[in-house]
Amino acid sequence: LMSAPVALAQDQILIKFSHVVAPDTPKGKGAEKFKELAEKATAGKVKIEVYPNSQLYKDKEELEALQLGAVQMLAPSLAKFGPLGAKEFEVFDLPYIFPNKEVLRRVTEGPIGKQLFSKLESKGIIGLAYWDNGFKIMSANKPLIKPEDMKGQKMRIQSSKVLDAQMRALSALPQVMAFSEVYQALQTGVVDGTENPPSNMYTQKMHEVQKHATLTDHGYLGYAVIVNKKFWDGLPADIRTALDGAMKEATAYANDIAQNENDVSLAQMKASGKTQFHEQTKEERAAWVKALMPVHKDAESRVGKDLIESIYKEAAAAGFKM
Amino acid sequence: MNAAIIFGLLLALMLTGMPISISLGLTVLSFLFFLTNVPIDAVALKLFTGIEKFEIMAIPFFILAGNFLTHGGVARRMINFATAMVGHWHGGLGLAGVMACALFAAVSGSSPATVVAIGSIILPAMVAQGFPKNFGAGIVTTSGALGILIPPSIVMVMYCVATTGHPQAPSIGQMFIAGVVPGIMLATLLGFTTWYRARKFGYPRLPKASGAQRIKALRESFWGLLLIVVVMGGIYSGIFTPTEAAAMAAVYAFIVAVFIYKDMPLSRVPKVLLDSASMSAMLLYIITNAVLFSFLMTSEQIPQNMAAWILDQNMGVWVFLLVVNILLLAAGNFMEPSSIVLIMAPILFPVAMKLGIDPVHFGILIIVNMEVGMCHPPVGLNLYVASGITKMGITELTVAVWPWLLTMLIFLGMVTYIPAITLWFPRLLGFM
Amino acid sequence: MLLRLLDRLEEALIAFLMAAATLVIFAAVVHRYLSGVPVIQDYVLHWNLAWAQELCIYMFVWMAKFGAAYGVRTGIHVGVDVVINRMRPDLRAKFVLFGLGAGALFTGIVGSLGARFVYHIAQTEQVSADLEMPMWIVYLAVPLGSYLMCFRFLQVAWTFVRTGELPHHDHAQVDGIDPVEAAKEGGPA
Ligand code: NA
Ligand code: NA
Numbered sequence: 001l002m003s004a005p006v007a008l009a010q011d012q013i014l015i016k017f018s019h020v021v022a023p024d025t026p027k028g029k030g031a032e033k034f035k036e037l038a039e040k041a042t043a044g045k046v047k048i049e050v051y052p053n054s055q056l057y058k059d060k061e062e063l064e065a066l067q068l069g070a071v072q073m074l075a076p077s078l079a080k081f082g083p084l085g086a087k088e089f090e091v092f093d094l095p096y097i098f099p100n101k102e103v104l105r106r107v108t109e110g111p112i113g114k115q116l117f118s119k120l121e122s123k124g125i126i127g128l129a130y131w132d133n134g135f136k137i138m139s140a141n142k143p144l145i146k147p148e149d150m151k152g153q154k155m156r157i158q159s160s161k162v163l164d165a166q167m168r169a170l171s172a173l174p175q176v177m178a179f180s181e182v183y184q185a186l187q188t189g190v191v192d193g194t195e196n197p198p199s200n201m202y203t204q205k206m207h208e209v210q211k212h213a214t215l216t217d218h219g220y221l222g223y224a225v226i227v228n229k230k231f232w233d234g235l236p237a238d239i240r241t242a243l244d245g246a247m248k249e250a251t252a253y254a255n256d257i258a259q260n261e262n263d264v265s266l267a268q269m270k271a272s273g274k275t276q277f278h279e280q281t282k283e284e285r286a287a288w289v290k291a292l293m294p295v296h297k298d299a300e301s302r303v304g305k306d307l308i309e310s311i312y313k314e315a316a317a318a319g320f321k322m
Numbered sequence: 323m324n325a326a327i328i329f330g331l332l333l334a335l336m337l338t339g340m341p342i343s344i345s346l347g348l349t350v351l352s353f354l355f356f357l358t359n360v361p362i363d364a365v366a367l368k369l370f371t372g373i374e375k376f377e378i379m380a381i382p383f384f385i386l387a388g389n390f391l392t393h394g395g396v397a398r399r400m401i402n403f404a405t406a407m408v409g410h411w412h413g414g415l416g417l418a419g420v421m422a423c424a425l426f427a428a429v430s431g432s433s434p435a436t437v438v439a440i441g442s443i444i445l446p447a448m449v450a451q452g453f454p455k456n457f458g459a460g461i462v463t464t465s466g467a468l469g470i471l472i473p474p475s476i477v478m479v480m481y482c483v484a485t486t487g488h489p490q491a492p493s494i495g496q497m498f499i500a501g502v503v504p505g506i507m508l509a510t511l512l513g514f515t516t517w518y519r520a521r522k523f524g525y526p527r528l529p530k531a532s533g534a535q536r537i538k539a540l541r542e543s544f545w546g547l548l549l550i551v552v553v554m555g556g557i558y559s560g561i562f563t564p565t566e567a568a569a570m571a572a573v574y575a576f577i578v579a580v581f582i583y584k585d586m587p588l589s590r591v592p593k594v595l596l597d598s599a600s601m602s603a604m605l606l607y608i609i610t611n612a613v614l615f616s617f618l619m620t621s622e623q624i625p626q627n628m629a630a631w632i633l634d635q636n637m638g639v640w641v642f643l644l645v646v647n648i649l650l651l652a653a654g655n656f657m658e659p660s661s662i663v664l665i666m667a668p669i670l671f672p673v674a675m676k677l678g679i680d681p682v683h684f685g686i687l688i689i690v691n692m693e694v695g696m697c698h699p700p701v702g703l704n705l706y707v708a709s710g711i712t713k714m715g716i717t718e719l720t721v722a723v724w725p726w727l728l729t730m731l732i733f734l735g736m737v738t739y740i741p742a743i744t745l746w747f748p749r750l751l752g753f754m
Numbered sequence: 755m756l757l758r759l760l761d762r763l764e765e766a767l768i769a770f771l772m773a774a775a776t777l778v779i780f781a782a783v784v785h786r787y788l789s790g791v792p793v794i795q796d797y798v799l800h801w802n803l804a805w806a807q808e809l810c811i812y813m814f815v816w817m818a819k820f821g822a823a824y825g826v827r828t829g830i831h832v833g834v835d836v837v838i839n840r841m842r843p844d845l846r847a848k849f850v851l852f853g854l855g856a857g858a859l860f861t862g863i864v865g866s867l868g869a870r871f872v873y874h875i876a877q878t879e880q881v882s883a884d885l886e887m888p889m890w891i892v893y894l895a896v897p898l899g900s901y902l903m904c905f906r907f908l909q910v911a912w913t914f915v916r917t918g919e920l921p922h923h924d925h926a927q928v929d930g931i932d933p934v935e936a937a938k939e940g941g942p943a
Contacts, residue, residue, distance in 0.1 A: 022489050054487045055620050061371040064875070070364040083886075085879030123878060152795050154786060159883035164804050173789045176804055176884065178376065181563065184493050187752075188560025339838040340853030341831035343822075348860045366871035369864060370815060370896050376807050379775070379814050386772060562783060569779035595769035602814075603768065603821020604830045610818070656834045700836040 012044070013239065015227075017073040018051040020059050026199065026261055027075055027223060028052050030131055030254025034225075037246035042239055048073075059178075067124050072231050075131060075223045079160045086119040091303045093162035095169075095218045095292040097311055099320040101135075104220060106314040112307070117224070124229045128244070129251040132258040133197050133221040139206065139213035139275065140193030145284060147291035156182050156194040162299055163195075166219070169295050179204070186210060197221050199258070202265035207275040214278040215266075216288060225251075325624045328353055332615075342661045343604075346611035350618045360621055365614065372613035373606050375486070376565050377494055380479050381609075382602035383568030384431035387549075389598045390575035391429055395585035396546035397439035399539075400425045403547075406539040409528035413513075413520035415451055416461050419444045420516055423465035424509035427472035429549040429571070431479075433659075433696050437466030437707045445711055451526050455712055456722030457519070463708040463719065464726035465512050467693035470659065472505030473498035474553055474568065476605070477659045477692055481685045483609060484616070484667035491671075492681045494564040495557050496754050500682045502554075503747040504690065508733050515729045545578045558751070605660055612664035619668065629673040639677050643738050646670055647691060654695020658703050662695070663688060682754060683741040690734045697727055764824050764902070771817035775810045782806035808884040812892055819899025826857065826906035829921030850920065851911060858907035861900045868896030 017035065021027050028050075035048040057065040063084055065071050081089035091097060098104040107113055108130035117127030138144050140153055150170035156177045157163040167174035175191050179200075185191045186209040193210065195218070201207055225247065232240065270277055280288070296308055315321075328349060335345035354362050391397065404421035411417055422440045430436050441462035448458040470477040478497040485491040519525075531539070540547075553571050556562040562570060579586040586594075619625055632642070649670075653662045667688065674684045696704040699720050709719050737743055748754045782803045789795050825831050838849045876890035914920055 051620075053489060056617065058371060058375075058487070060374055061367055064367050064371075064880075065364060067878075068361050068363045068367065068871075068874075070361050070367075083881050083883045083889075085881070152790055152792075154790065159808075161886075164802070168800075168802075173786065174804055175786070176807055177563075180491075181377075181493070184495050185560070185563060188495070188558065190560045190563055190566075335856070336834045337837045338849050338853050338856070339833045339835040340856050341833045343831060344853075344857045344860050345833075347864070348856055351860065351863060363867060363871055363874075365864065366867040366893075366896055369868065369900075370893055373815055373818060374811055376811060379779075379810055382772065382814055382817070383776065383779075386776060561787075566779060566783050569776050570783060572776050573780045592769055595772045596765055599768040599772040599817050599821050600825055600828060600830055602772070603818045604825045604832070606814070606818035607822040607825070607831070656836060658832055661832075701834070 013042075013046045013235065015046060015048045015073050016051060016056070016071040017048055017075075018054075018056045018062055018065070018071045019075050020054040020062065021052065022203075023050075023052045025203070026133065026254055026258040027131060029257055030250055031075065033253045034246055034250035037249050038243050041242040041246045046239060046243065063125075066226065066228050069228055069231065071228075073225065073227050075225045077133075077158070078130075078222050078224055079158060079163075081120065081224070082161065084120075084123055086116075086123065087302050088116055088119055088304060088307055090160065090162045090299065091116075091307055091311065092220055092222060093160050093166070094296055094299055094303075094308070095166050096289050097296070097308070098135075098220050099315055099318075100217075103311075103315045103318050103320065104132075106318060107311055108222075110314065112310055112314065120226065121229060125226050126229045126232045127224050127226050128247050129225045131223040131225060131251060132255045133223065134199060134258055134262040135217040136195040136197055136219045136221055137201070137213050137277075138193065138195050138216045138218065139201065139210040141211045142192075143212045143276070143278060144193075144214045144216075145278065147288050153193055154191045156185060156191045161302065162295065163219075165295050165298055166292060169292055182206065183209065195219065197258075197262055198266040198269065199261040199264075202269055207269040207272060210275050212276050212278065213269075214280060216280065216285075218288060218292065324353075324357070324622045325628070327357070328618065328622070328624070336656075342657065343608045343611040346608075346615045346665070350611075350614045353618055358621070364617075368614050368617055369610055372610040375483070376563075377479065377486075378483055378606070378609065380474075380494065380565040380568040381431075381476050381605055382598065383565065383572050384474050384476055384479075385602050385605075386595070386598040387568065387571040387575040388430040388432055388435045389594050389601075390572065390579045390586070391426070391546065391549075392435055392439040393579060393586050393590065393594055395583045396429070396543075396549075396575075396578065397422070397426055398443055399543035399546055399583075401440065401444055403539040403543040405528065406531040406536045408513075410530035411517060412525070412527060413516040414525065414527040415444065415448050416453060416457060416516045416520055416525065417513055419448070419458065419461045420465045420509060420513045423462065424468050424472060424505070425543075425547065427466075427468040427470075427505065429474075429546065429553070429575075430469055431474040431476040431568075433467045433469035433693065434703045434707045436469035437462055437704050438711070441466065441708060441711045453525055455714060456718065457525065459708050459712045459714055459719055460722040460724075460726050461512070461516055462711075463704045463723050464697050464730060465509070466704050466707075467696050467730070468505055468509055468512075471501050471508060471686075471689055471693055473501045474564075474571070475501060475689065477663055477689055478685065479564075480605075480609070480660050480663045481667055481688060484612070484664050485671045485681070485685075488671060488675065488681075490675050490681045492685055492754075496682050496748055497685050498554065498557060498564065499748045499751060499753050500686055500744050501689065504686055504733075504737055504743055507743065508690075508693075508730070511729050511733055512726055515725050519725060545582050549574055549578070558753075608660055609664060612661070615665065616668040625669050625672050628669060629676055632673045633676055639679060640739075642673070642677055643679070643687070646674075646687070647734065647738060650688060650691040651694060654691065654698070654701075656701050658701065659692035659696065662692065680741055680745060682748065683744045686744040687734070687738050690730070690737050694727065694730050694734060697723055697730065761827070764820055768817050768821045768824060771813045771820075775813040775817070778806050778810050778813070805884040808882060812882070812885075812887075816895045816899070819895040820902065823899060823903040823906050825923075826903055826910060827921060828923055829910075830923040847914075847918070850914060854907050854911040854914065858904050858911070861904040861907060865897045865900035865904055868893070868900055872897055 017031055031050045062074050066074050078089050078092040120127050147170055150172040153172045154175050155167050155172045157174045159176050164174045183204050332349045354360050401422040405418040408417045426436050426439050445458045482494050552574055553567050556567045557564055696702050699716050785803050788798045838846050872890050872893050880889040
């Protein structure tokens with residue numbers, strides 16, 4: 001079922017890189033950057049075609065398409081790997097598992113990230129890099145100061161067992177809903193609130209239809225750039241090295257853009273005055289952490305206690321006690 | 323070149339009379355098999371995931387709701403209400419037919435269903451009152467087309483499905499809200515044509531209903547009319563997403579038909595379920611294959627290249643829209659709306675967006691085109707349905723519909739070149 | 755006999771899926787609103803209906819695949835028949851058979867592709883996102899539905915060869931509405 005590298009004229013290697021967001025998002029720009037760097041680094045021996053906006057494959061089918069060899073490269077959100085059989089990846093969805101970006105980097109760029117990627121190999125997938133979208137803020141039409149404020153709120157989430165548990169831990173009512181429907185659902189009141197990194201909230205104009213948001217930074221949203229294993233293993237070693245190098249550079253670029261977009265988006269939303277943004281005090285944050293820590297415990301049976309604790313260790317090494 | 327092969331093959335297969343869904347699927351299979359490196363297993367995946375989307379599920383729900391209403395006595399009560407309101411004007415029962423079609427269109431998502439529901443009751447009544455058969459047939463065939471313009475509308479859902487993935491793709495809610503004003507406008511125009519011709523030929527009018535009679539008719543049709551509130555009110559106020567509203571409409575219509583109006587015995591419910599499932603499956607099967615087809619086109623970069631080519635022609639918005647209308651009217655000669663929208667929209671939409679046309683305006687103009695297509699031969703579902711009810715031949719019917727069809731064409735021109743007709747209302751409500 | 759049983763099973767399955775999907779979404783919406791009501795919410799918040807959408811979608815996909823097979827038997831699939839309807843009967847018959855054969859070919863191929871795909875997915879641990887149902891079971895709709903549809907095309911073709919008759923879906927037919935009766939009732943008072 002797996003396809004060998006597609007040979008073009010003059011033995012050029014074609015990589016179809018498909019993703020589900022717009023070209024002008026951090027991920028979209030990262031994909032374009034990788035195309036540019038990789039084609040240069042391989043002196044044109046590799047041609048990369050980027051298909052944005054789910055043009056070829058949608059969110060729900062792209063992983064199967066990659067496994068079939070219909071596309072070679074994807075950048076799905078990390079929540080997609082759980083249903084694939086790599087439940088360990090659900091750890092990324094755990095609330096407050098990464099106290100800050102430093103701890104996140106220690107995980108994604110260190111041995112834990114590598115170990116997680118190794119879980120994908122039996123699924124015919126090689127993980128190349130972790131790309132940020134950012135840390136999430138919680139929004140609704142009422143102030144969300146204490147965790148109790150979440151009670152009974154209908155909160156949009158993307159399909160994920162951990163996010164479901166997180167909302168339930170706050171006595172909120174999670175509603176699974178496609179990203180594209182969220183704006184209208186918030187506008188009309190089908191759901192009360194949602195969680196997003198600032199850039200997603202801003203590009204979908206959700207700040208126009210949310211009265212309040214709290215800068216909780218409670219969870220992380222990220223992607224993994226992955227390739228079809230058979231395709232990757234079949235590439236000449238020098239090409240693989242060149243692509244690895246290009247990916248490293250593209251990753252730094254994409255993550256910088258993501259951070260920058262989040263900063264700019266937050267500033268723009270604040271300036272618009274349509275949403276009231278609340279900065280948490282130390283005590284408030286502690287209350288949210290306390291309310292949400294049981295989610296870690298519950299997730300142990302799914303993602304593994306060892307994995308969670310190894311991340312605690314990285315946090316401790318960075319000076320955070322969990 | 324590839325574009326020519328793909329369209330040539332599709333056209334050849336379609337003209338053999340095989341189901342459109344099969345011609346789409348076979349075109350994709352043969353092309354993938356002989357001419358590309360796309361692994362053919364992707365087809366099996368797409369055949370499942372092509373319809374794996376919650377928005378699409380509005381279609382079976384609306385069909386189910388519509389079937390409960392058609393089989394129940396909702397249509398008859400709407401006709402009585404309409405008759406009490408406008409029956410005393412020129413056109414009498416005919417005018418009431420237009421209004422009843424518009425009312426029924428507001429609870430049903432399909433045009434042929436509207437023709438059946440209203441036509442099978444009002445046409446015999448009109449003949450009994452001394453109207454020529456072709457007058458009533460013309461009214462119902464064309465007014466029934468309001469079924470897809472006045473929300474809810476299955477073809478609007480199809481349009482949203484066909485444009486999914488494009489960053490400017492409209493939402494079902496936006497399309498529904500945008501259909502309200504054009505729908506009322508077209509109903510008014512069709513009503514005017516009816517009134518004018520009835521006055522000219524001196525057709526019978528009814529005695530004016532008293533206030534009490536009107537209130538009685540309103541009260542009796544109340545439960546049916548309330549569905550309009552459930553669907554549109556529900557979507558607009560945010561109680562439901564469009565798909566949820568459709569499911570609620572189905573449950574509501576079931577309760578009204580079986581328990582409130584008691585027009586349908588419980589024993590007939592399984593048959594209604596089966597018919598609705600079968601009709602939905604047929605549409606979903608077309609969608610699946612059309613999604614497959616548009617996947618093939620995207621892989622071959624055909625819409626992108628076609629968009630570039632059309633933009634190179636520098637034809638401008640005015641000419642482009644004219645071309646779109648001609649193309650769609652031509653397609654309306656051979657295919658039914660769902661297939662046309664699913665095949666043409668993915669190609670035309672990107673160009674329209676590049677030309678700066680509003681996605682919702684473009685959608686409504688496509689819908690009005692589809693309405694026209696349903697009312698003229700050789701292929702026109704409404705015409706067939708009306709012919710089934712009236713036992714009139716298609717040629718005879720074609721002559722009968724022309725005054726109203728002409729009205730629709732004039733309206734099509736207005737919708738095409740006056741975007742405000744479409745966009746004013748959704749903008750007023752802050753929906754776009 | 756066995757055929758009759760298959761017919762009834764097919765009909766029962768798609769009618770059931772239609773009803774079940776409607777009720778699932780109805781329940782989910784009602785639950786969402788009850789969860790917002792103080793007091794009641796304390797009882798219903800812990801019910802987890804997050805899987806409702808996914809279940810509804812899967813039920814409808816199954817309904818679509820099996821309903822499409824039922825549709826072949828009842829002649830509901832629309833085609834462009836304006837050209838062949840103008841041909842002389844023997845030539846038209848050839849085109850009709852060609853169309854049915856093409857349908858059988860397509861659905862047969864798709865069924866086989868689907869079977870291969872399901873076999874491949876069954877080797878993985880893939881589950882659906884919300885229900886965590888094994889994906890190969892979910893995808894089974896493609897081979898099963900397509901093979902059934904293939905069988906229906908062959909069945910219709912065989913009947914056509916023997917009797918010259920095709921199933922035809924009458925869009926103007928509505929059960930329970932008799933135009934003559936309707937005229938009596940529907941006419942204004
Ligand atoms: Na309608
Ligand atoms: Na037509």
